[in-house]
Amino acid sequence: MASSPLVFLLLFCFLYGGDADLASDEAALLAFRAAxxxxxxxxxxxxxxxxxxxxxxxxxxxxxxxxxxxxxxxxxxxxxxxxxxxxxxxxxxxxxxxxxxxxxxxxxxxxxxxxxxxxxxxxxxxxxxxxxxxxxxxxxxxxxxxxxxxxxxxxxxxxxxxxxxxxxxxxxxxxxxxxxxxxxxxxxxxxxxxxxxxxxxxxxxxxxxxxxxxxxxxxGPCPGEIAPSPSTPAPAPASGRPGGGTETNNNRKKNKLSGGAIAGIAIGASAFLLIVLAALILLCRRRKARSLGATAATGSKGAETEAGEQRNRGLEEGSGGRNVSAAAAKGSSESSGAKKLVFLGGDAARRFDLEDLLRASAEVLGKGTFGTAYKAVLETGSTVTVKRLKDVSLPEQEFMERIEAIAAMDHPNLVPLMAYYFSKDEKLLVYEYMPMGSLSALLHGNRGSGRTPLSWETRTGIALAAAYGIEYIHSTSPSSSHGNIKSSNVLLTKSYSARVSDHGLAFIVGSNPTASRVSGYRAPEVTDPRKVSQKADVYSFGVLLLELLTGKAPTQAALNEEPIDLPRWVQSVVREEWTAEVFDVELLRYQNVEDDMVQLLQLAIDCVAQYPDKRPPMSEVAVRIDEIRKSSLGSSYRDQHDTPRSLEEDDHS
Known part of the structure; x- marks a missing residue:
């Protein structure tokens, strides 16, 4: 790349002009810029x-x-x-x-x-x-x-x-x-x-x-490596170190105990064991009294004892699962509200009770804005996602009404809410499990040599499916919105069809003014997490589109550094007329769809407009993505998808 003579003159003066100073630093910076x-x-x-x-x-x-x-x-x-x-x-x-x-x-x-x-x-x-x-x-x-x-x-x-x-x-x-x-x-x-x-x-x-x-x-241990045991005693100090002889003499003296000392030790040990035994008996009685809601429904004292034993298994065995089971048990005994899982429609054959859930093996999927999500594998072999909500201060009746409103939203591109559990101290939501994880993990996971590039077709399909899901939410009423759109809330099935999760939760957890939101997706006008409009959803969806196009996460930041403002960066690049540089390197292979990529980029920029009135409605956003996708892949790509406002997959697992 050609550079001005001034740059090289300044750099020459730096290299051959004596001690380094601000002028030489300026010359180095200009050479850096030119390159x-x-x-x-x-x-x-x-x-x-x-x-x-x-x-x-x-x-x-x-x-x-x-x-x-x-x-x-x-x-x-x-x-x-x-x-x-x-x-x-x-x-x-x-x-x-x-x-x-x-x-x-x-x-x-x-x-x-x-x-x-x-x-x-x-x-x-x-x-x-x-x-x-x-x-x-x-x-x-x-x-x-x-x-x-x-x-x-x-x-x-x-x-x-x-x-x-x-x-x-x-x-x-x-x-x-x-x-x-x-x-x-x-x-x-x-x-x-x-x-x-x-x-x-x-x-x-x-x-x-x-x-x-x-x-x-x-x-875990390497092959042939013995895992360290917590009970393994520390090695004895070497006798050859300074002072070793004195320690040996002291040990010998300590070994020569009188009969009275030995009797005293025996009596003290016996008293200690009795205290421990009494504490264990008291603890067992208390645990037996804390029966789970499902056990209370049976009214069986024998089932109550069994429930206490089952709490020691199941979700306790998963990574972090113990917090779910123990807290749910405590909440069910202290609350006068619902004491069992409440299912919200769906297939009756797939239902289970709280005991089945607590017996399930579990692992933490992630900690998000509204709480911690767990993958729970039931003994029947089916898998569900359990979300343990945090910062919910709603009374039971209002909580139930809002949950039922969420469950009433039935669309192929929304993650179905199957059931909920409410107690004074614990609120659990049970969803269908999405096996391919989130869009965030797919985009920003392994970027090494073993990564499978995310194709243009897959990205536009995910964008369209998510747009249909959000558009449906907006269509239910003029005030309906998602409230927390981000790539980690777009989940994927085995066929990489997208479903939007956490819809409606902003107005449950959001009732607590201290609840935070991910700033990288938040519209500039949103100051109260309890008041998120449809136009604010459009802004968040625009950031998600930019994330799909650039491969960059809007909230990434290094230690002691500020996060990137993804919309601002993209807009600055577009103004400089080197638009191609914003696209993820994995998309550069698709040279035949460059115009479609630029069109989707322009749509994303329209969505993240500073003023809400300048942003298109989600219905228009979905139509434009659909047109771009048809242009890229041919009009036959949706022959099997005749429903105009959903992108539904063949795989429902």
């Missing part, structure tokens, strides 16, 4: 007052540039060597751009660097050895790139390193040699790593290693 910023960064004008310290993303300290933060500004191409001349940098953030190629060796000159954020680019090659020379590095993030090769053991030399994120790359080999003494946050998930997790990293959560062939620690 990767195209026509962006318009504030980077050498004649501007206070340059370069007043430029976008640039911060100075006395006479040097100490911070360069340019997240999601459309930088494109290899990182130029000139960046290594900013030798006073403390923070470098170029995350969520389209930078490519290897890290230049000149970055080794950034000896003062403390924070390096390069995640969400297309950088490749190996993690260079010179990183080990950046001795002041505290936070290092290379996630979601295309780095390959092994993780250099030189990182062990970084004694101040507390954050290391390398997930979603193509890294290979073992990490058993890593010995990061000061590490706090660590993630190497979704790489081609294998072998044993080193001891110092075994305190990290399992999510730091998923998507790899690693073993040990939170992933």
């Amino acid at each position: 990767v910023a195209r026509s962006g960064l318009r504030t980077w004008n050498a004649s501007a007052p206070g340059a370069p310290c007043t430029w976008q993303g640039v911060s100075c300290d006395r006479s040097r540039v100490v911070s360069l933060r340019l997240p999601a500004v459309g930088l494109l191409g290899p990182i130029p060597a000139a960046l290594g001349n900013l030798t006073a940098l403390h923070t470098l953030s170029l995350r969520f751009n389209a930078l490519s190629g290897p890290l230049p060796a000149e970055l080794a000159g950034l000896a003062e660097l403390r924070s390096l954020y390069l995640q969400g680019n297309r950088l490749s090659g190996g993690i260079p050895d010179f990183v080990a020379s950046l001795s002041n590095l505290v936070r290092f993030n290379l996630a979601d790139n295309q780095f390959s090769g092994g993780i250099p053991l030189g990182l062990n030399n970084l004694t101040r390193l507390s954050t290391l994120y390398l997930e979603k790359n193509n890294l290979t080999g073992e990490i058993s040699g890593l010995d990061l003494g000061s590490i706090v946050q660590f993630n190497v998930s979704y790489n081609q790593l294998n072998g044993s997790i080193p001891v110092r990293l075994r305190s990290q959560p399992a999510s730091a290693f998923i998507g790899t062939a690693l073993c040990g620690g939170p992933l």
Whole structure:
């Protein structure tokens, strides 16, 4: 790319003009802009007052540039060597751009660097050895790139390193040699790593290693490795250490106990055992008294005892499931309201009682705005999703009325609500289980070599199905809205048909003013979570469309950094007339549908208009997506879908 003579003159003066100062930093920045910023960064004008310290993303300290933060500004191409001349940098953030190629060796000159954020680019090659020379590095993030090769053991030399994120790359080999003494946050998930997790990293959560062939620690013991037992006694201290002889003599003295001391110990132990036994008996009686609602319906004392035993199994065995079963049991005994699962229509043959639910094996699916969701596998083999609500302060009658209104919304692109449970302390909702998880996980999950790209056809199908579901909600009354549209609330069946979940819950949990919402999807006019209009839903859906098109999550943010404003970033890119750069790299292969991609992008921009009156209604949004999809795939793609306001799949599991 051609650059102005002024840029190279300034850079030449820096390289050969003596000590580094603000002028040399300015020359390096201009060379950087010329290489990767195209026509962006318009504030980077050498004649501007206070340059370069007043430029976008640039911060100075006395006479040097100490911070360069340019997240999601459309930088494109290899990182130029000139960046290594900013030798006073403390923070470098170029995350969520389209930078490519290897890290230049000149970055080794950034000896003062403390924070390096390069995640969400297309950088490749190996993690260079010179990183080990950046001795002041505290936070290092290379996630979601295309780095390959092994993780250099030189990182062990970084004694101040507390954050290391390398997930979603193509890294290979073992990490058993890593010995990061000061590490706090660590993630190497979704790489081609294998072998044993080193001891110092075994305190990290399992999510730091998923998507790899690693073993040990939170992933369970490696083959041939004996799992540590909590009851295993600590090894005795070595007798050869200083003071060992004294300890041995003391132990010998302690072994010579008098008969009275032995009798006293025996009496004390017996008294202690009696106290423990009495406490256990009291505890058992209390647990027996706390019968579950389903047990109360049977009126059988024998069933009541059985229910107490079943609570110790079932959902207790799942990850976090114990909280559901124990709290539900407590709530049922203390509430004068419903004491059993209340089913809301549906197939009577698929019904079950609370005991069946508590016996089910369970695992946590995720924690969201309204509570925690669990996958529960019943003894009959069927699977349901259980959502444990939080921050609900509604009285029972009002809660029931709102739940029944939600259940009355029957549409192929909404997740059906099967049943609910209400008590003073516990509110549970039971939904059909969606086997493919959420759109968020599909978009932002494994981005490594093993990932299956999400096609244009699949993305437009998901967008259309979600639009139909939301349009249906809006059609039920002029005031009906979803209230919390986001990619994690768009769930997928085995055939990748989308269903919208959590509809209506904003007006149950939203009755608590302290309930929060995900700001990345929230319309600018929404200040009260209890008052979300249909136009605010359209805004949130527009952000979801941008997420489908760009592959970027609107709430992603690195440690100590601000989240990306996805609509604002996309609009800034479109204004610069390099629209193609906003699209997810996985969509660039579909060159024959570029016009359709741009049309969907324009629709998304219309949806996220600043003023609500400028946003189209969901009925129009659905029609426009349908037309774009037909244009891309041919008019025959929906011959089997004659219903004009649903996108229903063949697989109902």
